[in-house]
Amino acid sequence: MGVCVLAFDTATERLAVALATPAGHWLANMQGGAAASAALLPQATALLKNAGIGWRALDSVAFGRGPGAFTGLRTACAVAQGLGLALAKPLLAVDSLLIVAEDARTQAGAGEGFELWVAMDARMDEAYAGAFRYAAGGWQVLQPAALFTLPALAERWAAAPPSGVAGSALAAFGSRLPIGAAAQWPQEHDRAAALLRCALALHAAGAGVDAADALPLYLRDKVALTTAERAVAAAARSGQPTDALRP
Secondary structure, eight states, rough: OOOOOEEESSSSSSSEEEETTTTTEEEEEEGGGGHHHHHHHHHHHHHHOOOOOOOOOOOOOEEEEEEEEHEEEHHHHHHHHHHHHHHTEEEEEEEEEHHHHHHHHHTTTOTEEEEEEEEEEETEEEEEEEEEEEETEEEEEEEEEEEEEHHHHHHHHHSSSSSSEESSSHHHHGGGOOOOTTTTEEEEEEEHHHHHHHHHHHHHHOOOOOGGGOOOOOOSSSOOOHHHHHHHHHHHTOOOOGGGOOO
């Protein structure tokens, strides 16, 4: 028999909400960011209504655990925990970088042996990045999600050039990252669909956890630059000397 899984992710500026039932899949990709906290539950409710089921019909609830925007991660986690407690359903924590990897794999039409790095703009001249391989019908983590400075990520890729790169860091940082001849997927095609495939794989693997154990993945404690740090970063982007800007 088919399962009913609700999934949502608010780790980026896009809000992705998806629902799987035995009757089919319902997907929504829309503007997120600051609007995600207000739009998430109404959009999830709309998908359930379209599918003709109620909240109690869900077998599990999946959420994007990050890495990503601090407020977005708190929104997704809080909503997931609330639903998990209210419905007494297991929660599935989806790696938000893996969603991008799965979307890129679909765009590439790739199967076994597909490898790539995902690099997302983390602002402050940093990127959330990780490496993945698709094998044996599922994803393997080659490099766990981490917060990289641009020089650190560039050094990593210079030493071991990636075969493929996906994510918003491609457009955000351009030539400052040594992509070389790697295949590139700078834009996601259908984040909600990719999220749902990841969620269904976790459900099939029995990866559900209780609400108390469903936590966001924070990779950064500091969420803003000082005025002096912003000036140094701007000078670095323009190629100007930064020594005179340092305290």
